[in-house]
Amino acid sequence: MGKQMTEMLKGTLEGIVLALIAANPAYGYDITARLRDQGFSDIAEGTVYALLLRIEKRGLVDVEKVPSEKGPARKVYTLNAQGADYLREFWGSWSFLTARIEHLQWDVQQPHNTGGNDGREMD
Amino acid sequence: MAAKWIELVTGPFEDKRRWRRFKQRKAQLPAGYRTAMDGLERYFMYAGPIAKGDVYIQMLEDLADLIERAAVDGTPIRGVVGEDPVEFAEAFIANYADGQWIDKERRRLVDTIDRSEGEA
Numbered sequence: 003m004g005k006q007m008t009e010m011l012k013g014t015l016e017g018i019v020l021a022l023i024a025a026n027p028a029y030g031y032d033i034t035a036r037l038r039d040q041g042f043s044d045i046a047e048g049t050v051y052a053l054l055l056r057i058e059k060r061g062l063v064d065v066e067k068v069p070s071e072k073g074p075a076r077k078v079y080t081l082n083a084q085g086a087d088y089l090r091e092f093w094g095s096w097s098f099l100t101a102r103i104e105h106l107q108w109d110v111q112q113p114h115n116t117g118g119n120d121g122r123e124m125d
Numbered sequence: 126m127a128a129k130w131i132e133l134v135t136g137p138f139e140d141k142r143r144w145r146r147f148k149q150r151k152a153q154l155p156a157g158y159r160t161a162m163d164g165l166e167r168y169f170m171y172a173g174p175i176a177k178g179d180v181y182i183q184m185l186e187d188l189a190d191l192i193e194r195a196a197v198d199g200t201p202i203r204g205v206v207g208e209d210p211v212e213f214a215e216a217f218i219a220n221y222a223d224g225q226w227i228d229k230e231r232r233r234l235v236d237t238i239d240r241s242e243g244e245a
Contacts, residue, residue: 046207
């Protein structure tokens with residue numbers, strides 16, 4: 003992924019992860035795997051882990067520890083009511099932002115449609 | 126009574142117990158994972174000095190959970206920390222900001238600006 007894509011992704015990753023958890027409660031490992039399936043092929047497991055710690059601290063998910071045969075217990079993340087509120091807000095922000103940016107892109111690419119003509123001859 | 130007094134001087138016994146446990150966990154990791162953990166631990170000490178002992182220990186325990194899990198699952202180190210380990214380390218540290226020395230100064234800045242508005 004390019005640098006620009008990485009930067010843009012950073013701001014939306016939290017919402018994307020909450021959306022994945024909303025669809026199905028999951029382990030951190032599964033969440034990373036699902037993100038990779040969705041095309042975020044370079045995503046580091048540690049980055050997802052840090053994000054999961056954050057949303058846990060903020061009380062957006064409920065966490066259940068499931069003992070594992072080997073290694074530390076696995077945590078299963080489930081979206082709770084507060085997380086659902088947050089996710090709704092995320093989709094609202096997302097719709098607003100994409101609509102505004104598409105509008106801007108349209109304006110920039112079709113300047114003659116805005117009625118403004120800066121003096122140049124149009125073809 | 127005596128125990129309380131000693132804890133005042135040396136820090137809580139509980140933190141020390143957890144710290145020793147963490148050292149043990151680290152010692153049991155496969156070599157490559159242990160090296161990565163050492164590197165991250167060192168970076169945490171310089172980049173995000175944590176003033177509160179219990180927050181610092183919590184941070185190391187969370188890191189140990191991640192690295193142990195990766196070692197058991199066979200996830201390569203690079204798959205855990207990504208292309209830019211600094212970025213991962215910073216994202217990880219941000220979760221423990223309430224334990225950082227700088228946190229006190231952040232709050233002080235917010236309070237001072239609040240006060241300055243009142244004086245203007």
